[in-house]
Amino acid sequence: MSAALLPDTPRAGFCGIGKMGEPMALRLLAAGHALSVWNRSADKLTHLQEQGAQVSGSPERLAAQCDVVMLCLGDAQAVEEVVFGEHGLACAANAPRILLDHSTIAPDATRRFAQRWHERTGGMWIDAPVSGGTAGAAAGTLAIMCGGEPAAIAAVEPVLRAYASRVTRMGATGAGQATKLANQAIVVTTIAGIAEACVLAQRAGIDAAAMPTALQGGWADSVLLQTLLPRMLTPPANPSGTIRTMLKDLDAVAQLAHDSHAPLRAVGEVRKLLQEAVGQGRGEDDISQIVRVLLDQAVSPSC
Incomplete structure (x- = not known):
C-alpha cells in the first residue's frame, strides 16, 4: 500500500x-x-x-x-x-x-x-x-x-x-505532537532540576564541574546532565536551543494539559522560571542559562 x-x-x-x-x-x-x-x-x-x-x-x-x-x-x-x-x-x-x-x-x-x-x-x-x-x-x-x-x-x-x-x-493526526509535548515536559523539568543541582552544589562549596563525572552511571546521569551542566558553567557561544523556544513549547504543554484535564505541577513551576528568564532579557540565550535566574536570586533563609 x-x-x-x-x-x-x-x-x-x-x-x-x-x-x-x-x-x-x-x-x-x-x-x-x-x-x-x-x-x-x-x-x-x-x-x-x-x-x-x-x-x-x-x-x-x-x-x-x-x-x-x-x-x-x-x-x-x-x-x-x-x-x-x-x-x-x-x-x-x-x-x-x-x-x-x-x-x-x-x-x-x-x-x-x-x-x-x-x-x-x-x-x-x-x-x-x-x-x-x-x-x-x-x-x-x-x-x-x-x-x-x-x-x-x-x-x-x-x-x-x-x-x-x-x-x-x-x-x-496530532498524536505525534502530543507525544513531543510530553517529551518536552520531561526535558525541561529535567533541565530545571540540573540547574537547581548546579546552584546547590556551588553554594555548598562543591566543584560543580566535577558532577557529570561523579554522577556518571548513577541514577541521576543522563544525556542532559552530561551536555547541559557544563554549559551552565560556561555559556555556549551559539545556543542549540533557546529559552524562548522552550517557553513556547511549555505554553503548548500547558494548553494541552488544560484541555486534557492533566495536572502538571512541576511543569507549571518550570514554566514560571522560563517566563522569569525571558522577562530578564534572556529569551535568546541557550536553555542552560535558566541557571542564571537561580544564581542571581538573592539568598534568603526560609526560617
Whole structure:
C-alpha cells in the first residue's frame, strides 16, 4: 500500500533551514536523495546548494517538483504561512502526496492544518516532531514521533531514516505532537532540576564541574546532565536551543494539559522560571542559562 503513495525514489523538499533543518537536509543529501530547499532567509541555503540541493524561490515552486515535503519551522503561524499563505505549498497545481511537519506545535493546530491540507490538495499530513537536538540531527540519530495514517508513515520512513534512528507511529493526526509535548515536559523539568543541582552544589562549596563525572552511571546521569551542566558553567557561544523556544513549547504543554484535564505541577513551576528568564532579557540565550535566574536570586533563609 505504501508503494502506491510514493515512487521508489521520491523527490523530497525541505522548508525551514535553521539549526535543526540544515543538518537534517544535509543528511538527506548525503543519503543520495534529490532535494529541493526553501527558506525565508535565502542566504542560509548557500551551503546546501553547494552540496547539491536545488533552491526554490517559494514554497509553491518547491511543492510543484516534490513528492514529499518536510517542514521544520518555529511555530504554528510559520507553518500556516508556509503551507497556506500566498505562494504556499498548498498553492501548487500538483501538491506533494505527503507533507511531514517536524515543527513542534499544538495538536489541535495540527489537526486543523491536516484537514485544510487534505481539502485543498487531497494529500496526507503527518505530524512528525523530533527529539535529539542538533547533535542528533547531524549524527542521524533523531527520534521521530508520528501522528497520521499508518500507510503514509510507512511510505516516508525510508526517507526519514536519513536523519532518524527511530520512527514511531503514536496514533492518529496530532498524536505525534502530543507525544513531543510530553517529551518536552520531561526535558525541561529535567533541565530545571540540573540547574537547581548546579546552584546547590556551588553554594555548598562543591566543584560543580566535577558532577557529570561523579554522577556518571548513577541514577541521576543522563544525556542532559552530561551536555547541559557544563554549559551552565560556561555559556555556549551559539545556543542549540533557546529559552524562548522552550517557553513556547511549555505554553503548548500547558494548553494541552488544560484541555486534557492533566495536572502538571512541576511543569507549571518550570514554566514560571522560563517566563522569569525571558522577562530578564534572556529569551535568546541557550536553555542552560535558566541557571542564571537561580544564581542571581538573592539568598534568603526560609526560617
